[in-house]
Amino acid sequence: DAGITQSPRHKVTETGTPVTLRCHQTENHRYMYWYRQDPGHGLRLIHYSYGVKDTDKGEVSDGYSVSRSKTEDFLLTLESATSSQTSVYFCAISEGGIGNQPQHFGDGTRLSIL
Amino acid sequence: DQQVKQNSPSLSVQEGRISILNCDYTNSMFDYFLWYKKYPAEGPTFLISISSIKDKNEDGRFTVFLNKSAKHLSLHIVPSQPGDSAVYFCAAGGNTNAGKSTFGDGTTLTVKP
Numbered sequence: 001d002a003g004i005t006q007s008p009r010h011k012v013t014e015t016g017t018p019v020t021l022r023c024h025q026t027e028n029h030r031y032m033y034w035y036r037q038d039p040g041h042g043l044r045l046i047h048y049s050y051g052v053k054d055t056d057k058g059e060v061s062d063g064y065s066v067s068r069s070k071t072e073d074f075l076l077t078l079e080s081a082t083s084s085q086t087s088v089y090f091c092a093i094s095e096g097g098i099g100n101q102p103q104h105f106g107d108g109t110r111l112s113i114l
Numbered sequence: 115d116q117q118v119k120q121n122s123p124s125l126s127v128q129e130g131r132i133s134i135l136n137c138d139y140t141n142s143m144f145d146y147f148l149w150y151k152k153y154p155a156e157g158p159t160f161l162i163s164i165s166s167i168k169d170k171n172e173d174g175r176f177t178v179f180l181n182k183s184a185k186h187l188s189l190h191i192v193p194s195q196p197g198d199s200a201v202y203f204c205a206a207g208g209n210t211n212a213g214k215s216t217f218g219d220g221t222t223l224t225v226k227p
Binding site for chain 1: 150
């Protein structure tokens with residue numbers, strides 16, 4: 001199994017508080033991704049990274065920011081959490097930048113914002 | 115507009131029979147298509163992929179068929195086993211977009227013993 005660790009695995013917090021989710025990989029893969037999954041929806045890309053300090057927005061990036069200061073760590077921050085950001089968040093990694101190279105996913109972080 | 119669609123939210127089949135999961139897409143620029151499988155409380159895992167220049171790819175019990183003219187692909191599982199019960203996601207990607215994939219909403223497959 002690809003070495004991907006997401007922390008925390010579960011978090012409950014209140015509206016308006018900042019939240020940071022961490023994704024750590026031991027595979028030295030260049031590409032990292034943050035998705036959210038909501039009931040009845042597939043995985044929607046929030047942000048992705050194509051190298052240290054190189055990040056870009058995905059399709060649902062509003063309200064989220066990311067940082068990647070080291071190859072192995074990709075952080076997702078909700079500056080001021082809202083109830084609409086209650087979701088399951090998945091981190092993924094990929095060795096290459098072409099579409100046929102599969103992504104390897106962490107086991108997710110279940111985030112509840114009350 | 116959703117570029118990758120899985121129109122069947124769920125599918126139930128008997129053990130030993132064939133499972134066929136379908137996926138439609140709208141963007142003719144996709145170069146690759148992938149299927150992922152997801153169990154509850156786990157992340158998705160890669161199952162099988164196919165290039166847009168092929169029409170079939172097989173890996174054991176799993177076969178993916180691609181019909182480019184119809185912008186349609188399907189995943190066949192033969193024979194189906196109870197352990198195949200999971201959510202299956204179809205995904206599509208290109209060669210020039212940092213490996214990003216666009217995912218469908220998923221189909222929940224239940225294989226009954």
